Each structure stands twice: as structure tokens, then as C-alpha cells.
Amino acid sequence: MKFTTSEVERLSFQNISDVGLQDDDSGLHLFRGMMSPWDALKSFKETFKFLSRHSAMLAATSINALQIMEPDQETRQGLMSTWWKNDMLETWGPEDVKGQVKSFEENYSIPPFMKRTMYRQANYADWGDEMMLMPGKVRYATTDHVEKEVHGCNLAIAGPDACDLSEGGGQWFCKGLYSQGDGAGYEDDNLYLVQRIGCGDGVCRVVWENKKKFGEHRNHNAEVNGHDWEEWGPPASGYEQGHAPIKDEVEYLTTGYFTAALGQEFTVGEMYQMNATWALPYTNQPIEAMRIRGGGEISESDWYIYKVMLDTAGKMQFGEELTRKTIRDWMNVPADVDDGRVMGAYISMLWQARAMEWSFAKFDEDEVIIDCDSSHLFMYGMYPEILDIYEALFNGMVKTLVSPAWVVEADREYLEEEDQVRYIIKKAVYGNRRQKPGYDYDRTEENKRKLEEHDAAIAKIKAIR
Amino acid sequence: MFYLYQDDSLRADHQAVRTAAGWYDFTHRVIELTGPDAVAFLNFMYVSNFDNMGVGRAKYTINLDEDGWIADDCIIFRLEEEKFWISTLYTKELEKRFSWYEDDFDIDYEVITEDWKMYSVQGPKAVELVNKVIDDTVDEMKFFAIKDTTLDGIPMKVARAGFTGEEFGYELYIEAENEEALVAKLEKAGEEVGARHVTEIDVMALTLSCEAGYALGLDIRRTYPAEVGFDRMIDWKKKKFVGKKKLRAIKDEPPKRKLVSFDVPNYDAVIYGGPAYKGDPIYDADGNFAGRVTRFTYGYTVEKNIGFALVDPAYAEVGTKLNCNGNELIVAEWNRLAAKE
Numbered sequence: 102m103k104f105t106t107s108e109v110e111r112l113s114f115q116n117i118s119d120v121g122l123q124d125d126d127s128g129l130h131l132f133r134g135m136m137s138p139w140d141a142l143k144s145f146k147e148t149f150k151f152l153s154r155h156s157a158m159l160a161a162t163s164i165n166a167l168q169i170m171e172p173d174q175e176t177r178q179g180l181m182s183t184w185w186k187n188d189m190l191e192t193w194g195p196e197d198v199k200g201q202v203k204s205f206e207e208n209y210s211i212p213p214f215m216k217r218t219m220y221r222q223a224n225y226a227d228w229g230d231e232m233m234l235m236p237g238k239v240r241y242a243t244t245d246h247v248e249k250e251v252h253g254c255n256l257a258i259a260g261p262d263a264c265d266l267s268e269g270g271g272q273w274f275c276k277g278l279y280s281q282g283d284g285a286g287y288e289d290d291n292l293y294l295v296q297r298i299g300c301g302d303g304v305c306r307v308v309w310e311n312k313k314k315f316g317e318h319r320n321h322n323a324e325v326n327g328h329d330w331e332e333w334g335p336p337a338s339g340y341e342q343g344h345a346p347i348k349d350e351v352e353y354l355t356t357g358y359f360t361a362a363l364g365q366e367f368t369v370g371e372m373y374q375m376n377a378t379w380a381l382p383y384t385n386q387p388i389e390a391m392r393i394r395g396g397g398e399i400s401e402s403d404w405y406i407y408k409v410m411l412d413t414a415g416k417m418q419f420g421e422e423l424t425r426k427t428i429r430d431w432m433n434v435p436a437d438v439d440d441g442r443v444m445g446a447y448i449s450m451l452w453q454a455r456a457m458e459w460s461f462a463k464f465d466e467d468e469v470i471i472d473c474d475s476s477h478l479f480m481y482g483m484y485p486e487i488l489d490i491y492e493a494l495f496n497g498m499v500k501t502l503v504s505p506a507w508v509v510e511a512d513r514e515y516l517e518e519e520d521q522v523r524y525i526i527k528k529a530v531y532g533n534r535r536q537k538p539g540y541d542y543d544r545t546e547e548n549k550r551k552l553e554e555h556d557a558a559i560a561k562i563k564a565i566r
Numbered sequence: 567m568f569y570l571y572q573d574d575s576l577r578a579d580h581q582a583v584r585t586a587a588g589w590y591d592f593t594h595r596v597i598e599l600t601g602p603d604a605v606a607f608l609n610f611m612y613v614s615n616f617d618n619m620g621v622g623r624a625k626y627t628i629n630l631d632e633d634g635w636i637a638d639d640c641i642i643f644r645l646e647e648e649k650f651w652i653s654t655l656y657t658k659e660l661e662k663r664f665s666w667y668e669d670d671f672d673i674d675y676e677v678i679t680e681d682w683k684m685y686s687v688q689g690p691k692a693v694e695l696v697n698k699v700i701d702d703t704v705d706e707m708k709f710f711a712i713k714d715t716t717l718d719g720i721p722m723k724v725a726r727a728g729f730t731g732e733e734f735g736y737e738l739y740i741e742a743e744n745e746e747a748l749v750a751k752l753e754k755a756g757e758e759v760g761a762r763h764v765t766e767i768d769v770m771a772l773t774l775s776c777e778a779g780y781a782l783g784l785d786i787r788r789t790y791p792a793e794v795g796f797d798r799m800i801d802w803k804k805k806k807f808v809g810k811k812k813l814r815a816i817k818d819e820p821p822k823r824k825l826v827s828f829d830v831p832n833y834d835a836v837i838y839g840g841p842a843y844k845g846d847p848i849y850d851a852d853g854n855f856a857g858r859v860t861r862f863t864y865g866y867t868v869e870k871n872i873g874f875a876l877v878d879p880a881y882a883e884v885g886t887k888l889n890c891n892g893n894e895l896i897v898a899e900w901n902r903l904a905a906k907e
Contacts, residue, residue: 213593218767360841
């Protein structure tokens with residue numbers, strides 16, 4: 102076996118931060134990034150960008166699936182934001198059972214005299230943007246008014262639904278903090294975008310201000326829809342004279358440390374650790390929205406739509422022949438390898454980027470079996486749906502990355518017995534996702550019998566050869 | 567786009583401090599250090615010498631990392647022979663640094679941030695205001711002194727210090743549970759002397775201090791002391807202190823950067839300041855890179871956009887004209903208030 106768990110131990114999320122801290126200059130050179138089974142080594146920077154882009158694409162697919170289920174934007178945003186709001190208030194509000202606020206204030210060096218200012222949430226939001234590889238600059242920050250430019254954002258691919266979620270989440274984060282009791286009078290915040298890359302602007306401009314000082318902006322009914330975000334501001338505009346150049350990427354990828362607005366420093370390892378463990382931002386909100394739509398559980402038809410979307414997204418990922426060739430080159434795949442190993446290698450890159458414990462249980466031309474830590478993958482048990490989500494996505498991917506003869510299946514029994522996620526990449530009958538919901542083509546008795554006959558015939562031929 | 571010079575709230579807060587008095591919650595993070603080796607420990611952790619520091623005195627100083635770079639700045643109060651308060655913004659880092667060396671010293675320390683509130687009273691009428699608040703007076707207090715006092719019998723401490731450049735500035739420390747009593751007294755007395763309750767964070771931390779030429783931790787972090795003019799604090803006679811080895815090795819080399827103060831005549835300039843590597847870049851007339859902005863704000867007394875920058879020493883002379891984001895940037899005197907007078 103080329104790649105084992107022990108080989109990747111240094112990439113586990115538990116030690117990434119330590120590795121970053123040991124570095125004397127950049128915080129980068131001890132971190133290996135990713136390595137393919139054919140020794141294609143990827144830098145830390147590339148790994149971080151790969152992960153961020155992947156998360157954004159999965160968010161885009163999930164939100165687009167929800168757009169099919171719920172075409173009305175108001176309703177859709179309300180569904181996603183309802184959970185988001187409750188989560189923010191639960192995490193940061195008066196019932197702070199986890200002590201998050203105290204640790205947040207300590208970790209971000211928020212001095213007591215700044216608790217009543219917008220510096221506090223601006224500090225956190227700015228850090229969150231940077232953590233997700235969104236370079237930008239806080240142009241203006243006072244007690245009651247914050248303006249920030251965001252120069253790049255992979256999540257912009259997901260569209261305005263993601264932007265709205267971000268605004269709403271930020272607002273409820275803030276309301277939660279102020280409900281702690283020491284911020285009376287500052288609970289009325291406006292957080293909105295006046296410029297957006299998706300409107301043709303060069304940057305997103307985020308404004309956060311106190312309604313009492315700056316007046317009310319047009320706002321949706323938070324109590325009814327569960328969200329609190331604003332309409333876009335003025336139409337797309339150019340830069341004013343004397344504007345600084347747009348940043349291509351966050352500085353800490355080069356310097357090795359990020360300095361938050363109030364001076365707290367985070368190593369590049371700590372930033373990466375958060376990204377890898379938090380992972381899949383804005384994929385969880387559409388999932389929660391589907392749950393709410395289904396009255397607590399995702400309905401069969403919604404789940405069907407979602408999986409078809411994931412399947413399609415997976416196929417599109419390597420649909421162009423040039424893309425397929427490029428990803429093979431990227432992983433240093435030998436010319437004579439064109440089977441499940443290519444897909445297995447790609448999954449292994451993703452698991453490495455997410456800094457998970459993982460291993461190949463099998464890696465040959467007939468079959469690839471790849472295992473990983475279920476707790477980490479499911480975001481500490483919060484999203485067991487991720488098993489099916491990645492199954493659908495990978496099963497689509499393998500069709501264009503390798504060939505339609507291949508499938509990716511999750512081993513649910515293995516999960517139950519070993520508490521490990523196992524994906525099996527093999528040749529099998531393809532087509533179960535083209536049926537209507539509830540129709541399971543593979544598992545009909547007739548089909549099982551045909552499969553067994555087919556497998557037996559193949560085995561016989563192989564034995565003769 | 568919003569500009570500082572247009573903000574009336576900031577202007578009113580700032581001018582209240584310059585012309586009468588402003589009072590505000592300015593509670594920092596505080597570590598209480600105690601033990602027989604407290605002085606030795608401070609001598610090791612910080613660049614200054616604490617051997618002859620008297621009880622009731624305060625000292626502004628810096629600590630370095632092992633590479634000789636400035637890690638943090640702080641004010642240290644000597645409350646008793648073996649008891650010090652260290653006022654900073656970054657106790658998390660400081661605790662970490664302390665923990666690396668504490669085993670070699672007979673000391674104890676704890677973060678007491680939650681236990682004490684600190685209200686700052688700054689401006690020409692600060693003496694009058696503080697005298698109305700406390701049971702005795704601050705008439706005889708020297709700069710950077712701290713003493714015990716009472717407020718209607720409630721024990722508290724008063725220090726003569728500040729971050730505004732005002733000749734008269736005081737910091738009132740009171741136990742958190744008695745904060746309301748102090749605020750009520752400040753409100754009442756403040757009204758009587760024409761003082762203002764300052765709420766703008768930029769005024770407390772940025773605009774007033776920048777006019778007076780006071781650097782923030784963020785302006786100086788990850789610089790060598792000589793680059794920002796803080797080498798004067800170093801006691802080279804001390805046998806050991808964190809970062810000394812590295813500093814000694816480069817002691818005779820001229821600094822590669824210098825922290826300067828600057829003006830930007832364009833009121834609508836959009837400039838971003840940040841730690842050493844992060845602020846907007848500055849160029850000379852030929853387009854050569856000159857340095858980076860560490861702080862950009864507005865001085866309501868001098869009515870200018872002002873700030874600090876780390877630049878190549880070749881550009882550090884007062885009056886040098888540079889460029890940042892298409893705006894003219896002129897290197898200025900450190901203390902604009904003195905220059906204005």
C-alpha cells in the first residue's frame with residue numbers, strides 16, 4: 102500500500118496547528134499539503150485553495166438544488182436562515198452553554214472597553230472571511246459603523262443566496278452577543294452589502310452600522326422569515342480615485358500568520374485547521390432548509406432532487422476531456438492507469454485537504470476501497486447526510502473522470518460496524534439514479550440474479566486467462 | 567463611502583477631550599504579578615529595568631520575542647513591593663510567554679480583567695472632574711503615578727496616565743461590582759464641569775493618540791525597537807532579557823525601516839493601515855516601494871488625515887512627499903499637537 106494512515110498522520114487536524122507554530126518563518130514549510138498515490142506533491146497553498154474551492158462548489162450545488170425545490174427566493178432564504186438564526190443565537194446568545202463568548206473574547210483579544218462596539222463583530226467577521234480565503238480590507242471601523250471590502254470570494258459562485266446567508270448570520274451573531282447583557286442599546290444593527298462582485302463590481306462592500314445612529318435601512322421581516330438582511334445598495338460602480346489595488350489572495354498564505362483587527366495573531370495552521378474542520382460552509386444551511394421543508398426530515402422527493410443535482414455536478418466536474426486530462430496530470434496518473442484508482446486518488450486528495458484520518462483498504466485496478474473518519478466527515482455527527490451527498494457526487498464524478506462503467510458506493514454496513522466511512526469504487530451496473538424516487542433498480546431480485554451471473558461469467562473468463 | 571472627517575460624533579468626542587474633558591470606559595486586560603521574584607521576572611521579560619521602580623509608580627515598556635521583535639507594549643504599575651499590574655490588550659499571548667519562563671522564577675500571576683473596571687478621564691478639566699469624584703485629590707500626583715483612594719468610602723485606585731497626549735489624564739480603577747457608583751459620580755460631576763461621556767472607540771484608541779504621536783501595539787509589533795524609536799527603553803546593562811541576544815547581534819546595524827508620522831492632504835483618501843506587512847503600500851515619486859501604512863485616521867484638532875507608516879529610512883525625513891493609493895502622503899512631525907502650538 103502506497104499511502105497509509107500513518108503516512109498522513111502529520112496532516113491530521115489535531116497537529117496542523119502545532120506544525121504551523123513550529124515554523125520559524127512562514128508557518129508553511131513543514132506542512133506537506135497533499136500527495137497523490139503517484140507522488141504528485143501539492144503545496145500548502147494549493148491544498149488550502151483546493152479545499153476552499155471544493156467547499157464553494159458543494160455549497161453552490163446544494164443551494165441550486167434548493168432553488169429547484171423552492172423557487173421563491175424569499176421563502177428559500179427564510180428556510181435557510183431560520184436554522185442559521187437559531188444556531189447563531191444558541192451559540193452566541195444568552196444561553197451560552199458552551200462558554201463560546203468568553204473564549205471568543207479571550208481568543209480574539211477583545212478588551213472590555215471594546216465590548217460595546219462594532220469592532221467586536223467586525224473582528225470576528227473579518228477573521229471568518231480570511232479563514233475562508235476571502236481577501237479584503239476593513240476600510241473603516243468605528244463604534245457604530247464598519248465598512249469592509251471583500252476582494253475575492255469563492256462562495257460568490259453560489260450566488261446571492263450565500264451572500265444573504267452571510268449577512269443574516271453575521272447579524273444574528275451580533276444580536277446573540279449583545280443579548281449577553283452588556284451591550285444594551287446596540288442590538289439594532291444593519292448589516293448589508295452595497296456593492297457585490299456578482300453585480301459587476303470589483304469588490305463586495307459590506308457595511309455594518311447602528312440603526313439608531315444611521316437610520317433604518319430597508320429590511321425584511323426578521324421575525325416572520327427568520328432572517329435579517331438587506332437589499333443591495335447602489336448599482337455597480339467603479340473605484341473612486343486613490344483606491345488601493347485589489348488583493349489576489351489572503352496575506353497569511355505567504356506570511357504564515359494572520360493578524361486580526363485587534364491584533365490577535367493566528368498561525369496559518371490555525372486558520373487552516375478551522376477551515377478543514379468547519380468545512381462545507383453554506384452546504385449545511387440548504388440541508389437544514391430541506392429538513393425544515395420536510396417537517397424535521399428531508400422528504401424523499403427533495404432528497405431525490407438533491408442527489409440528482411450532486412450526480413450532475415459530479416459529472417460536470419470532469420466533463421471536458423481537457424479537464425479530465427488536467428486532473429490526471431495534476432495527480433501524476435500514469436498513462437496506463439485508467440480505472441477506479443484515479444477516482445480513489447482524487448478522493449484521497451480531498452480527504453487530505455480536509456485533514457482527516459484516512460486510508461486505502463484496497464487500491465488496485467479492479468477495486469478501490471477508501472476509509473475515513475466518520476466523525477470528522479460528518480462534522481462531529483451533525484450531518485450524517487454527508488455520506489449520501491459524497492456518494493452521489495463521487496458517483497457522478499467517476500463517470501467522467503474514469504468511465505461510465507464505474508460506480509462509487511458507500512458501505513453502510515461498514516459504517517455501522519466500524520464507525521468509519523467507506524467508499525468503494527468498482528465496476529457495476531449503472532443507472533439506479535435514473536429511476537423515480539423509491540424505485541431501487543439494483544436491488545430487485547431479478548437484477549441481483551443477473552449481476553451474480555455476470556460476475557460469475559467474468560470470474561470464469563479471468564480464471565481461463 | 568464613509569469618511570472619518572464627516573463623522574460628527576467622533577469630532578464631538580475628540581474635541582471634548584481637547585477642550586474640556588472626556589470620560590470613558592477604557593478597561594484593558596490586566597495581569598496581576600506577585601512573588602519575591604516579580605522584579606527579576608519583569609527584568610527578564612521586558613526590556614526596561616525595574617530594579618529602582620518605586621511602589622506607586624508606572625512604566626511604559628515593551629517585551630520582545632526570541633527573535634528580538636516587539637511582541638507587545640504595556641504599562642506596568644508597581645502596587646506593592648512584590649505586586650505589579652500589567653495592563654495590555656493581549657493577555658492570552660502574554661500568559662503563553664510567561665508560561666515558557668515562569669519555572670525559573672518564584673512568581674504567581676493571574677488575569678484579573680474581569681475583577682476591575684477602568685475609566686479614563688482626559689483633558690484640561692480632568693483634574694477638576696476627578697477631584698469631584700474621589701474623596702481626596704489628585705492635585706499633587708505626578709505623571710505615571712498610581713495611588714489608593716476612595717469614592718464615597720469605596721476603595722479604588724487612581725493613576726495619572728493616558729493615551730491622548732493631554733497633560734492631565736487619569737485612570738480610575740474600581741472593583742467591577744462598584745462600577746455603577748463610579749459611573750453615576752462621573753456623570754454627575756461631568757455635567758458640572760462640562761465634560762462629555764466619550765463612546766467612540768476610534769477617539770479613545772486612534773484619533774487622539776495619533777495626533778499626540780503615540781503608537782499602538784499594532785504599529786510596532788514585529789519591528790525591532792530601533793525601527794520605531796523604542797530602543798531608548800532598553801537597559802543594555804541587564805545580563806539577560808528575552809530577545810537580547812538577537813538585538814545585540816544587530817545593534818550596530820542601521821535600522822532597515824523607520825516608523826514615521828504622516829499627513830494626507832486629500833480628505834477623501836481611502837487608505838488602509840495594518841500590521842507591518844498588511845497596510846497599504848507607499849511609493850516614492852519614481853514608483854519605488856517606500857513602505858507600508860500601519861495606521862490611518864483623522865486628527866480633529868489638526869483637521870487632517872493623519873497616520874503612521876513603516877518606511878525605508880531614506881524616506882523618513884519630515885516633509886518627504888510620497889504616494890499611497892494615488893494620494894499625496896507627507897512625512898510629518900511626531901507630535902502634531904506640539905507642532906501646532
